[in-house]
Amino acid sequence: MTQTVISERVAALGYDYGGQAALRVAECNLCESREHAVEVAERDRYGYPATFVVCRRCGLGYLCPRLSATQYAHFYSEIYRPLVSAYHGRRIDAETVQLEQRDYSAGLAAFLLPLLPSSPRTILDIGGSTGVVASVLAARSNARATVLDPSPDELAVARAGGMETIAGLVEDFDPGERSWDLVLLCQTIDHLLDVRGTLAALRRMTAAGGRAFVDIVDVDVLVDRTGDIERAVKIDHPYYLTRSTAAALFTLTGFTIVAERLTDDGHRGFVLAQGPAGEPNWPALAASAAQFVANVS
Numbered sequence: 001m002t003q004t005v006i007s008e009r010v011a012a013l014g015y016d017y018g019g020q021a022a023l024r025v026a027e028c029n030l031c032e033s034r035e036h037a038v039e040v041a042e043r044d045r046y047g048y049p050a051t052f053v054v055c056r057r058c059g060l061g062y063l064c065p066r067l068s069a070t071q072y073a074h075f076y077s078e079i080y081r082p083l084v085s086a087y088h089g090r091r092i093d094a095e096t097v098q099l100e101q102r103d104y105s106a107g108l109a110a111f112l113l114p115l116l117p118s119s120p121r122t123i124l125d126i127g128g129s130t131g132v133v134a135s136v137l138a139a140r141s142n143a144r145a146t147v148l149d150p151s152p153d154e155l156a157v158a159r160a161g162g163m164e165t166i167a168g169l170v171e172d173f174d175p176g177e178r179s180w181d182l183v184l185l186c187q188t189i190d191h192l193l194d195v196r197g198t199l200a201a202l203r204r205m206t207a208a209g210g211r212a213f214v215d216i217v218d219v220d221v222l223v224d225r226t227g228d229i230e231r232a233v234k235i236d237h238p239y240y241l242t243r244s245t246a247a248a249l250f251t252l253t254g255f256t257i258v259a260e261r262l263t264d265d266g267h268r269g270f271v272l273a274q275g276p277a278g279e280p281n282w283p284a285l286a287a288s289a290a291q292f293v294a295n296v297s
Helices: 003-011 069-088 096-115 132-141 152-160 195-205 219-226 243-253 282-296
Strands: 037-041 052-055 061-063 122-126 144-149 164-167 180-185 206-217 255-262 267-274
Touching (some): 003 069, 052 282, 096 132, 096 255, 096 267, 122 132, 122 195, 132 144, 144 152, 180 195, 206 243, 219 282, 243 282
Parallel strands (some): 122 144, 122 180
Antiparallel strands (some): 052 061, 206 267
16 A cells, blocks of 8 residues: 555545644653653654654653643544554454454463463453453453443443443543552553553552563564654654663563563563662663664664
8 A cells, every 4th residue: 555545545534633733742751851852753654743752861752742631532532543544444443453452362361371470360451442352361360350441432342241441541540549460551551641650550550469561562673674763653652662761661660571572563562570669771771762863863
């Protein structure tokens, strides 16, 4: 499919991203620097004028400016599924997404469940969509599953499948004293507006002795495979992680990497245990950031 055809389908949606994205990101979400960002791309894969920057101090990539939380809420409820459908040239919605997630769930279960210290009794799937992943893991471990997601339509499917559902964004979710034996953040972290804050909350929601699973779209891998940073950038991903920046965020928020895997589509998944919070190796991150900027420039 040519880029021209894709651009025509995207343009037909009538979504004016450039007229809305006005929220400037004041500081890096990883190292909290306010002055080290360098611009490396001006457009995303859909053709929208999305400015992608990389923090020179730590290597975290992010959009600046980007949509506000309110604008993203509208985007996900009205634009997101039609946009990815237009890009791929096929229908992608709450029904079709279940088919794609079944294969993902089977692979995740085969990788993850043997690595857990014991069979989980409770599972929380953050950004869990229709609950396919949570249901597969819950069925194989005889656990109770909870799905947290902002989409009412997709939560309705999860609820019909017998799962507890919670409507909303993880950034706004207050679990109180609740915790879960296994907490999942599958193909979601790149969509967050506060990665560091969410990972800190994730640690609090993970029961003592429990595990968390997080996977990222490894932007290093995508750039190596495509040779084009703009094909890795998309307006639905406010943040862009590499193995180095993900590991640094885990260190800062009190997680230890137990195991990891890299899938064919560029997702790098981490099994995490609770550990002491600490400071990453900032000079090493700065060196990696310089190499990344040189590669994409």
